[in-house]
Amino acid sequence: MNENIIEFNNVSFAYDSEIVNAPAVVKNVTLSIKRGSFVAVLGHNGSGKSTLAKLCNAILVPQTGKVTVNGMDTADNGLTFDIRRTVGMVFQNPDNQIVATVVEDDVAFGPENLGVEPKEIRRRVDEALKSVGMYDYRLFEPHKLSGGQKQRVAIAGITAMQTECIVLDEPTAMLDPRGRLEVMETVKRLNRELGITVVFITHFMNEATQADRVLVMDDGGIILDGTPKEVFSHKEIIIDAGLDLPAAAEFSDMLISDGFNLPDGILTAEECIEAIYAEAKKRGVC
Template sequence: MSDAIIKTEHLRFAYAAEGGLSPVVLDGVDLEIEEGSFVAVLGHNGSGKSTLAKHMNAILLPTGGKVYVDGMDTCEDADLLDIRRTVGMVFQNPDNQIVANVVEEDVAFAPENLGVPPAEIRKRVDDALAMVGMSEYAAHAPHLLSGGQKQRIAIAGVIAMRPRCVVLDEPTAMLDPIGRDEVLKTIRLLNREYGMTVVLITHHMDEAAQADRLVVMAKGKVIADGSPRQVFQRVEELRAVGLTVPETVELCWELRREGLDVPLDAISDEECAQALYQILK
């Protein structure tokens, strides 16, 4: 195996339906996620991105092809516990993942179920809450927290299992802009400061732009894969599958169509402003 912590080979999947299989949701996906990387998977509803996410820790199993987690075949029952220890999942709705009435008890829930010794659980809970910036809320009731805070507690609960990779399936979908910002900062911190592999499933361009690598899905296939700078230059291809690009790229693209020589890889506001300044100068 390569350095890939997650690898899919010709992955196909169709949900079972009465009278046979329903339409194919994943159609021959070949993907390698390198250990320590921050990868965003971008696509519309129905593109297959959430179904792909659920294959990454064996919530779903392929109807064709293979998925490997750290070299383990997800179809091997004997490896299931190790697979789920390696790859943790965070879902859209934090209320579905929070199980206890006190924050620190919630974060301790998964390690307790894994049979981790009490002293080690205490350390893991403290570490996980510190990593998501929620230490001061350890004794709080989760239901009294904001949406962004709840999602950070849900992330802490996954981190306490000490996975090497965290897959987040649209973790900001139910949050306001402040909550989204909090969660994205936490995700970047996990990757940059703690070296955790992060896979972020999203349909927000601005979230996808923050990853090191961007995988775009449409109709169950990968249609683009590269750095956000590379992928967002393919404005017309993305538009063809109903996706937009960041407003900065859109502006530069429109100016280029008018014959102005501006770069299409100016993703941040600062880069875009600098590009415009150069033209006006």
């Protein structure tokens, strides 16, 4: 099997295709997402991130170029069903994607629609809820859950369809810090333990530092693509694209310009602590 689960080949997309010269929102994007990888997508509002996400599972179909999922062309109507059971989407607002009045019914919605046997549905729902740490809440009413818990239920609804890839469009934007952490940890675990490919769109730089690969979008194109260390080393481009450096990176830069001898490429608080500690030791402060 192809090592890439999703491939974009010179893809462009404009919302109002009826209008001649409607501005393209995604422009000439060529991209492949490796099976089992964890890819973060950054970019300011309106840079084309969400459109890119929707092109991944045939919610949108490109006007020019081609998107394939496991080799299936998303423009082929006959394959839409198979594409959507391969790549699932989780959206920003937890309240807009919960359909049932009981948590486990909500998770069962996807597999039911796929025509899975009731016994198998039971097994999948239990397994999916366990994998996101929500099994104990299976009989709860969704509106009694916190935002982070609702997002985890939404994720379980996707994994119960045994999708190979999850695309999450700013799943943490409306959550408090604890909810954000819950969602991030859940997604990381699904990626690590079940090998599910993750495409994670976010405005939070510290979430992006936890991915294997970071894409930065601006004006419909991908302007940076690499490991978090590589991407965040292009400070000017990041700032010009309307983004920030992770706070730990900003702080380390400040210290380096003050003459502290810290290594380049610090992205997380943990790395920053290690580096300052090592430097302090060298200077004999402790």
